[in-house]
Amino acid sequence: MTDKKIRILPKGPYEVSGNIPIRQEIMINNEEGTPIKREKGKEYPSWETSYLCRCGHTNNIPFCDGTHGKIGFEGTEYAEKKQYEEAAKRYLGEEVDMLDQQNLCAIARFCHLGKDTRNSVIHHENEKDTQNAMQSASNCPAGRLTILQKEGKSIEPILEPEIWLIEDRGKNYKGPLRIQGGIPIESSDGEGYPIRNRVTLCRCGTSQNMPFCDGKHLKCAHMEGIST
Numbered sequence: 106m107t108d109k110k111i112r113i114l115p116k117g118p119y120e121v122s123g124n125i126p127i128r129q130e131i132m133i134n135n136e137e138g139t140p141i142k143r144e145k146g147k148e149y150p151s152w153e154t155s156y157l158c159r160c161g162h163t164n165n166i167p168f169c170d171g172t173h174g175k176i177g178f179e180g181t182e183y184a185e186k187k188q189y190e191e192a193a194k195r196y197l198g199e200e201v202d203m204l205d206q207q208n209l210c211a212i213a214r215f216c217h218l219g220k221d222t223r224n225s226v227i228h229h230e231n232e233k234d235t236q237n238a239m240q241s242a243s244n245c246p247a248g249r250l251t252i253l254q255k256e257g258k259s260i261e262p263i264l265e266p267e268i269w270l271i272e273d274r275g276k277n278y279k280g281p282l283r284i285q286g287g288i289p290i291e292s293s294d295g296e297g298y299p300i301r302n303r304v305t306l307c308r309c310g311t312s313q314n315m316p317f318c319d320g321k322h323l324k325c326a327h328m329e330g331i332s333t
């Protein structure tokens with residue numbers, strides 16, 4: 106049995122090891138277009154080792170079909186390997202603090218629901234604000250936002266190691282891969298990225314923060330339309 110792991114192959118796909126469940130996740134919006142919940146879509150077969158498309162041009166979503174070689178995909182990684190706690194900005198609140206690593210934003214918009222997450226922390230008025238901040242930060246698929254207790258302990262949802270293909274119904278775009286549960290991600294140079302409970306990996310091939318999603322899929326014609 107192989108350990109669970111995602112390896113970034115140079116100029117190629119994500120190599121996924123260890124029978125990690127791979128599923129589709131549909132973002133459901135309210136009338137204003139703000140996502141309010143996620144629904145489970147298709148379930149894909151998972152094997153001991155599988156290869157997930159990173160270039161965004163496969164004809165066999167979510168798996169690599171070799172198209173990356175035909176289109177000259179480079180897939181250069183730009184992200185730093187700094188620990189999140191070092192890279193993120195800390196906002197101090199009355200009840201809790203918030204960490205924000207802006208360049209991880211996948212434009213998933215779960216933090217737009219209710220009072221703005223940062224304001225809920227900084228301009229805290231009541232217990233509802235703390236609850237709102239904890240909920241919207243926990244819903245952030247990219248792990249851009251996290252809430253810390255005053256003594257520094259992170260408040261994180263308990264998540265099993267799984268891979269979810271985000272389908273943004275409100276925008277009608279295919280989104281990134283949501284990686285949860287602390288699955289190690291190894292760069293094409295063999296070094297590991299910091300292990301996190303929540304991250305989103307680019308699946309359009311154009312992120313300027315590769316391998317992490319930076320929301321560029323919303324500008325990609327090849328990512329238009331959700332697959333359900």
Ligand code: FES
Pocket residue numbers: 117118119157158159160161162163164168169170171172173174
């Ligand atoms: S990475 Fe192989 S087809 Fe996209």
